[in-house]
């Protein structure tokens with residue numbers, strides 16, 4: 075970034091408000107001014123035309139944008155929601171989103187839940203470094219869970235010096251201030267916090283879908299499952315004030331959103347650290363009151379503290395979707411203990427059958443880890459037994475991934491790869507068998523479908539989801555996207571329906 079476009083005003087920071095979000099709005103303005111000056115000089119020199127081409131340039135000028143950005147999001151829905159906030163901040167600074175990495179600002183929002191996630195980022199970074207050699211103005215930034223690992227940041231500082239900005243999961247809201255700092259200093263900016271008790275509200279966000287949206291209700295996790303790195307990279311549980319959540323849901327409804335997904339590492343723990351604690355079930359009752367919202371989804375629920383109150387609210391509700399994602403991880407009580415999951419096989423089975431009895435037709439899905447240290451064939455057969463007994467609509471099955479810094483990583487008896495692979499294949503087969511046995515139960519009925527997009531393979535069809543999250547394809551056009559329509563489910567094809575829209 076050449077020095078013509080930096081602020082010589084030494085007291086920029088002195089004037090910066092201390093309170094948030096005012097401070098970030100201040101730096102959005104400051105960064106925008108710098109970017110605008112740079113863009114105008116590129117226009118004057120003709121460089122802008124070479125770099126962006128006429129079509130993009132016209133679009134930028136019409137949108138008063140002064141640069142382009144691209145965000146690559148890895149990992150879970152929490153990261154996807156964070157990326158919407160990051161995109162909102164970048165748009166406010168004057169960047170316009172493009173879907174290619176030859177952009178002025180490229181941001182990787184990283185995940186570290188499994189080892190291969192880190193390896194993928196290092197691989198992609200190498201290519202970005204080569205790109206930056208050709209486009210020295212380019213800025214490369216990294217954030218998200220992987221950046222919370224000290225050894226990762228040290229490696230980046232040493233071997234990836236072309237990276238401009240590194241920040242973590244606790245200060246994503248600070249992006250404008252950090253970009254401004256990088257624009258004014260010649261070296262990499264690294265700002266990763268150990269933890270935080272801060273929740274900054276009312277920052278711009280760029281929603282991916284017009285008709286549905288994730289809504290963070292809490293951050294962090296206190297469960298410390300022995301295989302999981304999340305508590306170390308996402309910090310301690312802190313819940314948003316219910317008023318802020320309801321205000322956000324009302325804003326979304328006013329903006330045309332009909333479906334919200336309430337997000338938290340363990341939503342059942344919602345509200346515990348609030349000045350006036352309320353339960354997750356109570357929060358759901360409040361969200362249910364918001365006009366315009368037709369569907370409420372939530373994830374993730376931990377089996378250890380899923381309350382009868384929550385089941386009752388799901389049963390009574392007209393809007394909460396009949397789908398619950400309830401991670402099992404293992405069916406062996408012995409392994410569940412070593413995983414620090416705080417429930418037994420019997421408790422999980424009892425909970426699953428209670429939910430199915432109280433909320434008829436509910437779709438139950440789950441997560442299962444194969445090959446946890448010390449897992450015996452008997453333990454594995456316990457897992458298979460739970461899958462058989464519960465009858466999940468579907469399950470995400472994972473091979474255990476050693477995460478440095480977690481208690482499980484130091485455990486003896488790591489299971490041999492071949493054994494894990496064999497168990498993984500057997501589990502997958504059973505999950506598909508039991509899934510095909512229980513799903514498809516709505517065939518030849520008329521159900522409500524939220525239309526999400528034009529079908530990828532056949533543009534005469536649209537694709538949507540039932541309340542229980544099952545996919546439906548039926549003839550229709552783009553005018554239906556974002557609406558909830560009645561569809562007769564004519565045929566079930568293993569994991570989706572073919573249907574016909576009803577008048």
Ligand code: SF4
Pocket residue numbers: 295296297298299302303304305339340376
């Ligand atoms: S509940 Fe367990 S698995 Fe889930 S994020 Fe927390 S520590 Fe990780």
